[in-house]
Amino acid sequence: MNRRTISILLFFLLVLLIPPGAQAELQSRYVTLRYSNQQLLRDFNDELVLGRKLGYYLKNKQIVTVQDEVLAKLDVIIEKAEVVLDMFPANFRITVVLLPDRRAVGAMYKTKYGKTANHIAYYSLKEKTIYISVDDTKLRVIAHEIGHSIVDHYFQVRPPYNIHELLAQFTEKHIVD
Numbered sequence: 611m612n613r614r615t616i617s618i619l620l621f622f623l624l625v626l627l628i629p630p631g632a633q634a635e636l637q638s639r640y641v642t643l644r645y646s647n648q649q650l651l652r653d654f655n656d657e658l659v660l661g662r663k664l665g666y667y668l669k670n671k672q673i674v675t676v677q678d679e680v681l682a683k684l685d686v687i688i689e690k691a692e693v694v695l696d697m698f699p700a701n702f703r704i705t706v707v708l709l710p711d712r713r714a715v716g717a718m719y720k721t722k723y724g725k726t727a728n729h730i731a732y733y734s735l736k737e738k739t740i741y742i743s744v745d746d747t748k749l750r751v752i753a754h755e756i757g758h759s760i761v762d763h764y765f766q767v768r769p770p771y772n773i774h775e776l777l778a779q780f781t782e783k784h785i786v787d
């Protein structure tokens with residue numbers, strides 16, 4: 611094969627590999643973060659205010675870009691949530707998907723479960739994934755879903771729904787202390 615043929619083949623291979631509506635993907639220690647565009651990431655970063663105490667932990671991190679900052683914040687929240695719950699599951703890893711608003715979260719939920727729900731965020735046990743509306747993002751909201759994800763990773767036998775919810779609320783309440 612000559613170089614031109616190889617280039618053309620590579621081009622088509624790339625086209626095949628990138629699905630329509632492709633998402634950017636970032637990795638941190640605990641998180642795979644997916645989002646459709648840079649503005650969404652910036653908005654998410656602006657909404658995600660850690661406060662003085664949690665923000666303090668960011669000082670030890672190497673932060674240059676918005677990407678760095680968002681990933682560092684998520685890792686700090688996860689580590690704090692583990693302390694709050696006193697649960698430190700090995701091999702903790704989740705995906706976080708940023709969606710623009712609650713309508714998009716609702717549409718995603720409907721696609722996955724065939725049911726209508728008015729969530730601003732939810733954690734999928736099956737996919738180990740948090741879907742969150744950037745419009746409605748707050749520390750408490752993401753802390754709640756992270757609480758669900760830690761509880762999910764920690765227990766070998768899934769606790770009853772009410773206990774799951776109680777622990778997520780506990781995380782949400784104490785993360786801001």
Ligand SMILES: [Zn+2]
Nearest residue numbers: 754758775778
């Ligand atoms: Zn919940």
